[in-house]
Amino acid sequence: xxxxxxxxxxxxxxxxxxxxxxxxxxxxxxxxxxxxxxxxxxxxxxxxxxxxxxxxxxxxxxxxxxxxxxxxxxxxxxxxxxxxxxxxxxxxxxxxxxxxxxxxxxxxxxxxxxxxxxxxxxxxxxxxxxxxxxxxxxxxxxxxxxxxxxxxxxxxxxxxxxxxxxxxxxxxxxxxxxxxxxxxxxxxxxxxxxxxxxxxxxxxxxxxxxxxxxxxxxxxxxxxxxxxxxxxxxxxxxxxxxxxxxxxxxxxxxxxxxxxxxxxxxxxxxxxxxxxxxxxxxxxxxxxxxxxxxxxxxxxxxxxxxxxxxxxxxxxxxxxxxxxxxxxxxxxxxxxxxxxxxxxxxxxxxxxxxxxxxxxxxxxxxxxxxxxxxxxxxxxxxxxxxxxxxxxxxxxxxxxxxxxxxxxxxxxxxxxxxxxxxxxxxxxxx
Amino acid sequence: xxxxxxxxxxxxxxxxxxxxxxxxxxxxxxxxxxxxxxxxxxxxxxxxxxxxxxxxxxxxxxxxxxxxxxxxxxxxxxxxxxxxxxxxxxxxxxxxxxxxxxxxxxxxxxxxxxxxxxxxxxxxxxxxxxxxxxxxxxxxxxxxxxxxxxxxxxxxxxxxxxxxxxxxxxxxxxxxxxxxxxxxxxxxxxxxxxxxxxxxxxxxxxxxxxxxxxxxxxxxxxxxxxxxxxxxxxxxxxxxxxxxxxxxxxxxxxxxxxxxxxxxxxxxxxxxxxxxxxxxxxxxxxxxxxxxxxxxxxxxxxxxxxxxxxxxxxxxxxxxxxxxxxxxxxxxxxxxxxxxxxxxxxxxxxxxxxxxxxxxxxxxxxxxxxxxxxxxxxxxxxxxxxxxxxxxxxxxxxxxxxxxxxxxxxxxxxxxxxxxxxxxxxxxxx
Numbered sequence: 001x002x003x004x005x006x007x008x009x010x011x012x013x014x015x016x017x018x019x020x021x022x023x024x025x026x027x028x029x030x031x032x033x034x035x036x037x038x039x040x041x042x043x044x045x046x047x048x049x050x051x052x053x054x055x056x057x058x059x060x061x062x063x064x065x066x067x068x069x070x071x072x073x074x075x076x077x078x079x080x081x082x083x084x085x086x087x088x089x090x091x092x093x094x095x096x097x098x099x100x101x102x103x104x105x106x107x108x109x110x111x112x113x114x115x116x117x118x119x120x121x122x123x124x125x126x127x128x129x130x131x132x133x134x135x136x137x138x139x140x141x142x143x144x145x146x147x148x149x150x151x152x153x154x155x156x157x158x159x160x161x162x163x164x165x166x167x168x169x170x171x172x173x174x175x176x177x178x179x180x181x182x183x184x185x186x187x188x189x190x191x192x193x194x195x196x197x198x199x200x201x202x203x204x205x206x207x208x209x210x211x212x213x214x215x216x217x218x219x220x221x222x223x224x225x226x227x228x229x230x231x232x233x234x235x236x237x238x239x240x241x242x243x244x245x246x247x248x249x250x251x252x253x254x255x256x257x258x259x260x261x262x263x264x265x266x267x268x269x270x271x272x273x274x275x276x277x278x279x280x281x282x283x284x285x286x287x288x289x290x291x292x293x294x295x296x297x298x299x300x301x302x303x304x305x306x307x308x309x310x311x312x313x314x315x316x317x318x319x320x321x322x323x324x325x326x327x328x329x330x331x332x333x334x335x336x337x338x339x340x341x342x343x344x345x346x347x348x349x350x351x352x353x354x355x356x357x358x359x360x361x362x363x364x365x366x367x368x369x370x371x372x373x374x375x376x377x378x379x380x381x382x383x384x385x386x387x388x389x390x391x392x393x394x395x396x397x398x399x400x401x402x403x404x405x406x407x408x409x410x411x412x413x414x415x416x417x418x419x420x421x422x423x424x425x426x427x428x429x430x
Numbered sequence: 431x432x433x434x435x436x437x438x439x440x441x442x443x444x445x446x447x448x449x450x451x452x453x454x455x456x457x458x459x460x461x462x463x464x465x466x467x468x469x470x471x472x473x474x475x476x477x478x479x480x481x482x483x484x485x486x487x488x489x490x491x492x493x494x495x496x497x498x499x500x501x502x503x504x505x506x507x508x509x510x511x512x513x514x515x516x517x518x519x520x521x522x523x524x525x526x527x528x529x530x531x532x533x534x535x536x537x538x539x540x541x542x543x544x545x546x547x548x549x550x551x552x553x554x555x556x557x558x559x560x561x562x563x564x565x566x567x568x569x570x571x572x573x574x575x576x577x578x579x580x581x582x583x584x585x586x587x588x589x590x591x592x593x594x595x596x597x598x599x600x601x602x603x604x605x606x607x608x609x610x611x612x613x614x615x616x617x618x619x620x621x622x623x624x625x626x627x628x629x630x631x632x633x634x635x636x637x638x639x640x641x642x643x644x645x646x647x648x649x650x651x652x653x654x655x656x657x658x659x660x661x662x663x664x665x666x667x668x669x670x671x672x673x674x675x676x677x678x679x680x681x682x683x684x685x686x687x688x689x690x691x692x693x694x695x696x697x698x699x700x701x702x703x704x705x706x707x708x709x710x711x712x713x714x715x716x717x718x719x720x721x722x723x724x725x726x727x728x729x730x731x732x733x734x735x736x737x738x739x740x741x742x743x744x745x746x747x748x749x750x751x752x753x754x755x756x757x758x759x760x761x762x763x764x765x766x767x768x769x770x771x772x773x774x775x776x777x778x779x780x781x782x783x784x785x786x787x788x789x790x791x792x793x794x795x796x797x798x799x800x801x802x803x804x805x806x807x808x809x810x811x812x813x814x815x816x817x818x819x820x821x822x823x824x825x826x827x828x829x830x831x832x833x834x835x836x837x838x839x840x841x842x843x844x845x846x847x848x849x850x851x852x853x854x855x856x857x858x859x860x
Contacts, residue, residue, distance in 0.1 A: 012452070012469070013465075014456055014466070015453045018450065019449060022452075023449070026444055026445030027444075030444050035443075036444070037443070037472075038471065039437075039442070039449075039471035040471075042467075178444065280719075281719025281720070281724070282707070283716040285712030286712040289735060290820070293788070298735050300732070300734050303705075303712060303719075305715075305731075308729070313743065343738070343739055391720065394719075
């Protein structure tokens, strides 16, 4: 089964609106085993839409249009489809009734233009709009299927999920079904990931693709097969092989985010943490607190941007700052131990680095960052060099700090490769 | 002059990639006065691309393709264009030379497949790729122009700006030119903005559109005219009218962000600030420090997520927390004054609220937030109710805190409507 997607709206051709429907509907088609062969975007232009529809009817089995179902004179899709199929437009009384009731509830008279929304090409199955007034339509015509969806993304998705997905499922899988899983890794570069798993396959079926994010790499595993069960078996088979190779680097799958994974670990272990942030400027705390319920395990962060705050609030000795500088292992250790003492958290984690674009020197270049973790059993510190611009360095540093908490909680922190600085036994505070 | 845009890549038809080229190139066409009549997306399919190209050549004066210029066998665009135009592919020696030099610099041998990148349809003007290896091409053929651009967004944009934009400008404006300006406002709802300026025009020419963001509203003013000067005059005329009506709410235009506007004001006035954040959890500090050079005016933030941190670090009296709760005007004032005293900043700003989804009560619902500003001349506090989910409340609160600094620095904080809580003269600390 082959599909074409037709998007209508002059705003798309003017670049005023990003076409997110193209990705959403393509993903849905792939999930239903329907091959998409073409996307077309046309303006609010009756003749062009008719021309595009005629070509699509020659090539594709399924045609989905978006937009042009509203009450205004710009909204041409239903009329154009009727004209191309050679069927009349007919009034649907139940739809008219629903529109009337809707306006009554709004306490407003029904504008004459709104009646247009109750007309459909003859033979259409009407698709209710759960979150708006413009209904959609589905037409089966000479072995082809046409589905007309509204333009607003919220309405389109609601209608797709409620009416279109069940319809497509009822057709049975007529083609290849795609299944996709993501493995998310941190603490390792994209190149190193590729070296570890590159031989397991690249663009094949099942296939592996890589997406580098600041401080993370997402490994995307996909498979196509005749049915969902077979595609899932292929994806999961490859997933397990990749999982074995990347073991300690994987922090989650699919929709997981590192701050949530760390939060769940802290809850499970009954551990609290606090931060002392310099170059990340509150970003790490903002990420941890973006998770509902984070007050269970996160006590706070001292964003010690200025050295006086490092001294006065965190108790970093002035001599340490003077001798080694704010971006040093010694300062990082003092910050982590300082915030742990100050807040009484089980874990104190500090981040101090040079985010750029200014402030770098040959000895301490932009990207150099020290991250320390102070725990009941001691303190460790690691040196990092994060590539890229200011925001990439900051996100990379926040990720590395969160990952250090994760590894500590998994009791892997002391394994070679994860620890560079010396682990020193904790001295009593004060 | 009418254009068609053709995007190639099976990843687009599978929904693996969001098609951002469609918006970018459409905006560029609008800016150059070129009407885009159709977007088409095809997979890595030689015959389909040829069919789409043939139709485009019948309708449009200008055709731009993206993708398919790389070294692999998937990369079909140049060969297909040559076939459709009926011209041979020819080797471009300077390009081959550049590719060889590039590989030498990388210290790697030149793979045979890479030679493909040096072949072009006969007659092509070669467009250098400032940030990648695959050059683009421009062909003038029987009164039509074809431009072949690479798929990676960074390469596409660099090539467009360096080679295509000057070429299109040299053609002269053959159609309607669009000019767009954004006015960014905060401290006022989208509905209130519409009430203030709705009569100035909506979808006309010039037209006004609204985009609501958490804590901000963007007012988009656009105009189309025969030439850039006329379009700019229309946009700027309407912009000035809107500016008058929205006066105190406007914090910037176009690419401005609130944290940068506030930073510039702090620099200009020689004022330093520090934050005490509860519900925003470091987000406000992270936004302020996302701006390079923010260490000039930002001293730090105490992210006092736990009440013990509010007491111990910020010096909020336990009695205040007990009597009024953490989310109260009294606690907000104590936090703001506490962080001001602690850090020695000119301004101390505090944020305490209920971000949700849990933690709300009938008396203190989700969204309730107190923001206080402690200054040399006194302290004020304002109550807010931010709508929406957790991230919207947090972003709205961060915006409101930044805006309070902006208004204080503009000496407008005490005007009615901006101040609710009592302004109290500053008492000596301790």
